[in-house]
Amino acid sequence: MQRIILLGAELREARESSGLSTSDSTKRLGWYAGKLSKVEQGDKSVTDRELAKAIDVFGIAPERADALKELAAEARRRLPPARVPEWATKYVNLVAAATELKLFFPDSFPGTVQTFDYARAILRSAVIVAPADVDRMAEERSKRAERLMNSETTRLWLVIGEEALHREIGGKAVLRGQLEQMRSLAETPDTTVQIIPFDGGAHACHGTAFTIITLLEGKPSIVYTEGLTGSDYLGREHVRVYNLAYDNLRAVALSPQKTLEAIERRIGELT
Template identity: 35%
Template sequence: MANGIDPSTSMAALFGSRVRRLRTAAGLTQAELGDRTHVVSTRITQIERASGAKPTLALARALDAALGADNLLVELWPYVYREAFPDWSRKFMARSERAVSIGEYAAHVVPGLLQTEEYARAVLSVGLTLSSEAQLEERLTVRMGRQERLGSADRPVLWVVLDEAVLRRPIGGHAVMRGQLERLIAAAAEPHITVQVLPFDQGEHDAMGGSLTILALSDGSEVAYTEGAHYGQLIEDPVEVRTFSLTYDRLRAAALPPLMSLDMIRSVMEGNHRGAKVPSRSERRRVAQEQLQQSGGRQLRGGGGRVPRRGPRP
């Protein structure tokens, strides 16, 4: 704590202490490091003291390169960035990175893991907490970075249920939305990703008004996360999680089967978001029954809902 900052107090303090240690080892003054990273010396002072604005990802990369840190500062940066989020949000992001399966119901927008960069930019450009263009770029970088896990060796199983409203709201304009719908169709072709659509004609349901995520972890435990426009809640109590898990199962059962869901996405995309035909409930039940029989699944209940197959939770 030579500079009077305890690195254990926050990730920003730890980041600053590492910058100071590396700078000192390199024999550089704060002004010299500022010149090499194209910022004023007072900005280096703020970083080392964990005061002022948090470093951007671009600055973390510049510092890493200037100090020969071998990606240490770049790898620390996401943790520094997360400190700007509420505690429940940080916990959710940390658990998402360790989840073996992720089940999401999206009420308003495509989930971040499946967003195109253009769509994500449009979504992140609105909101009460956005303060600058630099912050927008940081958030966009983090969101796109989270998607890398879907292509990794430890990728999770992802099962997404989209409310029909998600398909019909042309976020970013029709060109951006078309690209996003194409992305959904391409993602659904991956063996570890399933996409369903919950049509308007299903009426009311338990998750109206917000989105719901169920995370299954490697130790067999589950957590739930609910989110609205300006709030989020992480649920860890097993009894409450089970209630939300059953809600999610009902949403999957009420949604169009995967193949019909893809047909609807294509119809919305090709029809410029107008006039996509939703199959009747009896037709949906018939096709779902055929798909279940082909895959060895269970029969449907008399009420028309699909009985979710047991196995790894999405």
């Protein structure tokens, strides 16, 4: 998934450098309307013939063209399926490939860092998850969280509303277990966890959870937002705005040390 996103970003950059609009490029490529946008967004792979045509239309230099051909071949390799809704599969793969993640969740801990019991409690309440799938999906979430906690390649920023420390999802024992995992996560060198306190006043993102995903430094990031039945992957100007909002969130949140102290206090209250 990382490679198909990178290929799309490279082709978009080449198209823009050539001065061609999306509609003009689509005509020259002989593609159907909307296909180029899907390719540039990383939602669709290209064949060798299609890539060769794009290289010609955009005037891509031979050395760069060779790198794109290799990237395209790797992008077409199929990944093992994740047990998530179809519209969330791309997100799971992007998170696995990310070098940096910035997450904001106002009232709960995100699936990216959930324990098995916490995930199961949330999935049990979901209206789109079949009861037979709950335990297997919770297990996958907990394994992904464990991989992220042990990752040496992903920088994680996590801003959470204080409500997450108090909403007893799954009961006191389950919440305590989740908080203990958050304490461990907050103590790892490549992770920063911050809590926005109840008395912190207004901030830029009330009611809006989102994730900013960076695959490679210097390459375009992607903003992921999710609803009950679908999700959006936003780029370009959206990324600038969400990064600005994230900076605002971190400014009004407790410091990482104060956050760790708040987590410790809450664990003590639940013991």
